[in-house]
Amino acid sequence: MTLHTSIASGIFVCLLGTLLSSLVGACGRSAGAHRISQILLALSNAIGALAALAFFFADTPVLPLIHLSLLFPTTLGLDHLSALFFLIVTGMSSVTALFAIHYVESERDTYNVRSLDCIAALFVLGMQMVPLTPSVAGFMLFWEVMSIASFFLVMADRKDASIKAAFLYLTMTQLGASALLAGFFLLGDGTIFPDFAALAQHARTASDDTILFAFALLFFGFGSKAGLVPFHLWLPEAHPRAPSHISALMSGVMLKIALYGFLRTVLFLLPPLPVIAGMAVLALGLLSGLLGVLHAVVDRDIKRTLAFSSIENLGLIFTMVGLSMIARANGLSVLAELALAAALFHAVNHAIFKTGLFLCAGAIVQGTHAHSLEAMGGLAKTMPRFTVAFCSLALAASALPPFGAFFGEWMFLEGIVGTLKEGGMMLQGLLLVALAAVVLISGLAIFAMVKLFAIACLGAPRSPGAAHAKEPAALLTAPLFALAILALGMGLLSPAVLSFLSPAHVGIVASRLPTVAVATGRLSPLTAFLALAAILLVCIMLVRMAWSGRRRLSHVWDCGQEVNAGMEYTATAFSAPIRFFFRFLLHHKTVVATPVVPTNPWIVRQSMTVHADTSIRFATIYGYVARILLWLSAQAKRLQNGIVQFYLLLMFLALVLSLIIAV
Amino acid sequence: MSVFVFFLQGTVVLLLAPLATGCVRWCKARFQGRHGASPFLPYVRFLTLLRKEMVIAETASWIFHAAPFVVLCTAVFVAFSLPLLTSAPPPGGLDNFILFAAILALGSVFLVLGGLDPGTAFGGMGASREMTLASLVEPAMITALAAFAVVSDNSAISGMLAAGGASLLQHPALVLSLVALGLVALAENARYPVDNPATHLELTMVHEAMILEYSGAYLAIIELASSIRLTVFALLLANLLVPFPLLATAISFSGALATIGATVAKLVIAMFLLALWESSIPKMRFYRMQEYLSGAFFIALAGLAFSLLSLP
Structure with missing residues (x-):
């Protein structure tokens, strides 16, 4: 019992501390207030993370926290799914708050520190509360707190481009939220703001068409928040615009909240769905994965690359969830469990490495004053300590062993290969497509992350900013090392973590099937890591012993001509083969020819632009929708003719119409 | 005692690796009508390089020093863990096929980082090409090995040997996977038609361009690592075709001797065939590589699909 009360009080302390941090941030004028606010945020979230972690060891399926009777009567509580996501939110917020202490102080001229601290803490509070609230009204309320706080954070630097991105984000997120509300209303069958248990009751009696329609609405709502293609347009615009510690939270954590909402709906609220729903999720997941990773490969901006990589990773996670749904509908419980556990595990890993990478990007942008990878280079020489952390996080993001993300993908692929024999032809076909696409995506993800790290950090500096970059302060580097070690730890302890995340444990299936344990028993990450480390040490020792030559520093082999940074491979050059190989997807360059002399069309000056952005193509589709909307509103404007009698007639007609509908 | 067999295998592979390159x-020199250097020259070269002075670029950072060791480490790891001389499963499931692909990718990544670090155009060009190849070859490799995993019901490569050899006749679709694996092996080891290992002409280089800045002991390590990778792939393909004689966990002296002899024979035959292949085809233009790589990928996928159809 004491464990339960301490978990509950830990969560209360966390929530109160976050609220207090927001107040301190808003009221304090001095730099000290900013520090106190961030330390408070870090500490309270660390306590919250510990409490959520402790919940996994407390032997209880649901832990009620407090009963609210105001506004929407419900009981805030934790179950395993919400505890997992609460853990992600608090853990990552704690690390980013530590990073923000120094980071925001150095950016004092760009941002209004008081409002930034205040809104950032409110943003965290919204994300903490969403998984704790099992009722539609509360869920939507805190969902909106999260969305609107992040809307203000996107335009924190008050630049025109940021404001534009923020409004694009606001439009998409409000469209998504209204779809969510519509979906919940449809499921609730007329009851306004039921809690989730009542909603599930209603859903059980609803007709199949209603369920499918509600699912489509909810999937659009959560999918647009998670940045799934084709609803992803806002993500690469909005995420890079926010201050880096906020970008980290938006990419690493907020997208996971969208995933939480989707899982909560599919697993707990809706009755078992037909195969077609799972196929839709799988299809959008794979599409997002592929387009996301291709753009991450070819993009030149450090933060946009990371944003595209988030689309890719969320695509992978939704692929896993979609396959799990298909497997469940087909009665393949083993694959269903493995895929779901892999999705949850990948969500945790993505939170860790993406938060870390965005923080790295923040430190780099602060040090070099550049956003473009082309203007970086040479950082491994000027900030060696920092690049060790960056390199580990980039390796973790490329899903290479011994980091966590590899074992998530490994288990997913292992699950697919293990079930390929079972099921009918259609299912086998689906599994084959999923297998082929996922391995292709993970191969390209390696390329994207290597490009990100290598072009930013290796070679000679390509701009004065990069040449004069200094090693970031210890307060900035320490959180990065913490996250890198966490990513490694997730890899080494993956069997234990995965068994905690198995659906049986998370409370989704009643029986405790040992599937996940069996699967993870096939490969021991710890043995692999120890073997690699031992071989590495022996190699170094042997070579050191055998090597008797001297070392000399010299300039690079230059063929008799001086080599300068302008000859280096840039991000554009590095990704050229992929841009060429996938040119049917990334239509790739335009050549503009302008005649040197206007009268002579034969002698031209050619300029070439490399652009690899399919969002232009999506933007045209969105543009048509916008034009239709504008036309409709122009027509509606005619109603506004200023004649009072006409307005009275309209009101009367509206009254009659609503009476007819009501009766 | 069971671990001993893996140490024996690792040592033998490491010792044989330079011989494979030599x-x-x-063989290639003979096909081209030249006398050719002794096949044992790589051993001498390795020892010479170890004793030579290293010239390190001024622009190089810690990555440049770390890369050769990581590359060697990944190569040695696969030499120890895969079923090359033994068919016994290593402890901890270290011969899992997805882990194998990922470890090779890890080695390629560090080679690429090492190539980019000095900041020369040559290094960047090689690195960009190598990274493209590595990231597009990985899917083909996983898909090809997945077919063996499905047929043999085992995701460890040591278990997949059961689907090789004579049982290839029962599952003829696996031949497609084997072909795909061969194409993958050529790409992974920078051989024809993907890369020309004997040239220093910038239009054709991939692997050689990347390691241009390395000298002395580091170059020795990287060359040893590539030789080990070549040996591992050769023996792996040979064992999937002819999965005997292999050692079990309990080994006898005569058995070990027979296996080592057979391994040398397999390696020499494989290298002869590789030289024959390289002497009879031209190198492909790099910007046509997507045809080769997607070819390998779809052959592997077809192998997997057909072997699924052929299963009961």
């Missing part, structure tokens, strides 16, 4: 060079 062998293929010697």
Whole structure:
């Protein structure tokens, strides 16, 4: 019992501390207030993370926290799914708050520190509360707190481009939220703001068409928040615009909240769905994965690359969830469990490495004053300590062993290969497509992350900013090392973590099937890591012993001509083969020819632009929708003719119409 | 005692690795009508390089020093863990096929980082090409090995040997996977038609361009690592075709001797065939590589699909 009360009080302390941090941030004028606010945020979230972690060891399926009777009567509580996501939110917020202490102080001229601290803490509070609230009204309320706080954070630097991105984000997120509300209303069958248990009751009696329609609405709502293609347009615009510690939270954590909402709906609220729903999720997941990773490969901006990589990773996670749904509908419980556990595990890993990478990007942008990878280079020489952390996080993001993300993908692929024999032809076909696409995506993800790290950090500096970059302060580097070690730890302890995340444990299936344990028993990450480390040490020792030559520093082999940074491979050059190989997807360059002399069309000056952005193509589709909307509103404007009698007639007609509908 | 067999295998592979490179060079020279250097020259070169002075670029950072060791480490790891001389499963499931692909990718990544670090155009060009190849070859490799995993019901490569050899006749679709694996092996080891290992002409280089800045002991390590990778792939393909004689966990002296002899024979035959292949085809233009890579990928996928159809 004491464990339960301490978990509950830990969560209360966390929530109160976050609220207090927001107040301190808003009221304090001095730099000290900013520090106190961030330390408070870090500490309270660390306590919250510990409490959520402790919940996994407390032997209880649901832990009620407090009963609210105001506004929407419900009981805030934790179950395993919400505890997992609460853990992600608090853990990552704690690390980013530590990073923000120094980071925001150095950016004092760009941002209004008081409002930034205040809104950032409110943003965290919204994300903490969403998984704790099992009722539609509360869920939507805190969902909106999260969305609107992040809307203000996107335009924190008050630049025109940021404001534009923020409004694009606001439009998409409000469209998504209204779809969510519509979906919940449809499921609730007329009851306004039921809690989730009542909603599930209603859903059980609803007709199949209603369920499918509600699912489509909810999937659009959560999918647009998670940045799934084709609803992803806002993500690469909005995420890079926010201050880096906020970008980290938006990419690493907020997208996971969208995933939480989707899982909560599919697993707990809706009755078992037909195969077609799972196929839709799988299809959008794979599409997002592929387009996301291709753009991450070819993009030149450090933060946009990371944003595209988030689309890719969320695509992978939704692929896993979609396959799990298909497997469940087909009665393949083993694959269903493995895929779901892999999705949850990948969500945790993505939170860790993406938060870390965005923080790295923040430190780099602060040090070099550049956003473009082309203007970086040479950082491994000027900030060696920092690049060790960056390199580990980039390796973790490329899903290479011994980091966590590899074992998530490994288990997913292992699950697919293990079930390929079972099921009918259609299912086998689906599994084959999923297998082929996922391995292709993970191969390209390696390329994207290597490009990100290598072009930013290796070679000679390509701009004065990069040449004069200094090693970031210890307060900035320490959180990065913490996250890198966490990513490694997730890899080494993956069997234990995965068994905690198995659906049986998370409370989704009643029986405790040992599937996940069996699967993870096939490969021991710890043995692999120890073997690699031992071989590495022996190699170094042997070579050191055998090597008797001297070392000399010299300039690079230059063929008799001086080599300068302008000859280096840039991000554009590095990704050229992929841009060429996938040119049917990334239509790739335009050549503009302008005649040197206007009268002579034969002698031209050619300029070439490399652009690899399919969002232009999506933007045209969105543009048509916008034009239709504008036309409709122009027509509606005619109603506004200023004649009072006409307005009275309209009101009367509206009254009659609503009476007819009501009766 | 069971671990001993893996140490024996690792040592034998490490010792044989330079011979593989020497062998293929010697055979190629003979095919081209030259006398050719002794197949044992790579051993001498390795020892010479270890004693030479290293010239390190001024622009190089810690990555440049770390890369050769990581590359060697990944190569040695696969030499120890895969079923090359033994068919016994290593402890901890270290011969899992997805882990195998990922470890090779890890080695390629560090080679690429090492190539980019000095900041020369040559290094960047090689690195960009190598990274493209590595990231597009990985899917083909996983898909090809997945077919063996499905047929043999085992995701460890040591278990997949059961689907090789004579049982290839029962599952003829696996031949497609084997072909795909061969194409993958050529790409992974920078051989024809993907890369020309004997040239320093910038239009054709991939692997050689990347390691241009390395000298002395580091170059020795990287060359040893590539030889080990070549040996591992050769023996792996040979064992999937002819999965005997292999050692079990309990080994006898005569058994070990027979296996080592057979391994040398397999390696020499494989290198002869590789030299024959390299002497009879031209290198492909790099910007046509997507045809080769997607070819390998779809052959592997077809192998997997057809072997699924052929299963009961």
